[in-house]
Amino acid sequence: MAPTRDKFTIHSKAVVCQDVDMKGDITIGSGTIVHPKATIFAASGPIIIGSGCIIEEGAIILNRRKEVMRIGDDNLFEIGCRVECPMGNFNTVCTRARVHFTTRLSSYCVIGAGCLVVATDEEILDEFTVIYGPAAERRVWSGQGRIQEADLRRKHAEYLREMLPKFNRLRRGDGV
């Protein structure tokens, strides 16, 4: 793996804390929040994170592949999760969950706390897939309460945008 040059493009409205470990070519969209102690590694290909995402402490986002890893809007990465795959919008990866690079999330998927998702061959999770429980069982969410959850997600991000800069130094992109 040839080490790529570090190139961080951070939107002016994104909140990325100083104490974030970043490597490679990373683009962070507007309104996205990256807590301290998170890790974003674009090991080979670049990572593009959309707007309104929340990346909590200890979360690891890693791109092992050559192609661009695109993460959509309004995704939530909870504490200590590890994601190596691209995804759509409004996904939730719960605490200490792990998603392997062979999987792709579409939208509105939920990976439950501590679940390990390893697909043997390439797999794209359908919309509204919920993975939960110790055996990583799957079911399809009816989508009821989706709008309320989206509303809550936005309020969550809004609060963090207000509070995090008060207690943390922020990181700016290369261009700024």
Added chain:
Amino acid sequence: MSPTLEYYCPCQSSTPHPPQPNLPSSSYSFHALHNLYFCEECDAIRCNHCVMVEVSGYYCPNCLFEVPSASVRAEKNRCRSCARNCFMCPCCSNTLTVVPSDPPDDGDGRPPPIISATGEPPFFLYCNHCRWDSAEVGITFEKPTGLAAQLQKFEDSAPEALEFERLKEHFEPYLRASPSTSGHGLGHSHSTHINPITAAASSALARDIPGVARYTPHISARSRSGRDKNSNRHEVPDYRARVEIGSTGLNLGGGAESDVDFVRHLETVEEMATLEQRWGNSWIISPRASDLKPVRIPLHSKKSKRCPSCRHILIKPEQKAQSVRYKIKLVAANYLPAISISLPHMQAALAMLRRSGRAGAEPQDGTMLAGKTYPFHLSFTNPLYDPIQVRLHVQRALPPTSPNAPPDAEKARRPPFAVTLPSAAFPIAAFAEAWEYDDDEDMFGIDDDDFDGRGGGGAGRDARGKSRTVGVLERRANVTVVGGEVMISKEARGDVKFNMLVSYTYRSDDPDPADELGTPSRTQAQNRQPEMKTFSFYTVVDLGTIIVRDASGNDTE
């Protein structure tokens, strides 16, 4: 596979001596110290097999609401459920929450700017974990409160519930006609303890099962009253079910044709509800996963335990569901010295492994080989506020075994190993709270020293003399460590497991000679002014399995 030590409760046998430890059934008589109780009145150890258990209160594990026992009973088939809004997800058994439905989506993906705080009806139950919601099975609510009452309508109109009601109605006249005075009949004659509590319990049992004829085995052998009952029974007209079992073709789960059909057309395993998901239901429910209904959370109970012979309470929790404390707690750990056992050679082997970085490997050096001698350490911790003197005995004179196994008995009488324990009594200092605090650092220091001594210089210890391995090795605070030795014979097989009698002498607080007469296990030493008493109890020590070395094994066989 560390060595273990368990305490004996004599409730299973008629003799005070424990069964031989190599018998498989003996494990029922030995318990870990934290599972045992101690009855002060009887001066005896009590275990969970012999105590009398009674329910002291019901509560919902979710909202911690204490449900009065009267309403638990009155709620009939719903008695095991919380009357409030606590529901369990049928899919993952998480707690469900009540949520309002989404505002109408205007199609462009953006929600309307204001979502009202109260939410809009219909409300439904929603699982935060697996995202199951009750709208999937068609259960929605007009208002977010009193869900149980709203759901009750569904439950009451279920065909099973209606059938059960009808059955009860049908048998009502028969139940009223049968004499209610038969409460002291055979329901609890198998119980050896007939006291007000068991009598009340059994009569409550008898009262609580309407529609079930009381079991009276020798009813025909009885005279007039029995025949009267019999004739009463014959007067009951035949019951006709509202719906025939076979005709419930639409309902799944009854084991009928439709079930077979359903299973035959399964495409994925997920369509089938798992056993865990269906287990807690009162009625047979559909095996289809998409048909699962929210379950009301079953109540939990707090139980108190009584001594079987004197009926004094041994342990009683506080009434409040939020509290985890006990009103009365006579646990054996507060009365008997806590004994832990360790094999120094095994620890040395483990330490060596850890140092060489192979922590996961099997400690070959730590196993016990036939034909060798191993020291072991017994560490005694005194829970009493007075110092005690402890004396140890190995149970040598084993009670005669049953005559139907003569070859085994002969072998068992002479165990293939010899245990040496310090024969003299040794003291353990009193327990003092202060030690809990200021000795922590010292203890670590001692442990480290010990560990190094054992790990690094096993040979050095040997060189210093064998006398050090048996006897008191260490005394600190209320802990005394004594050493023992086990000599394993060449042709030994199986486990190194022996019974050990521990007797300790302590200063009695309440000199009560009248009480003394009835207690055989306690003897009195009259010669000293502060009265000394002795309490003895048996333990089983399991040091581990003997490994037969291949070479020696070939030699002997």
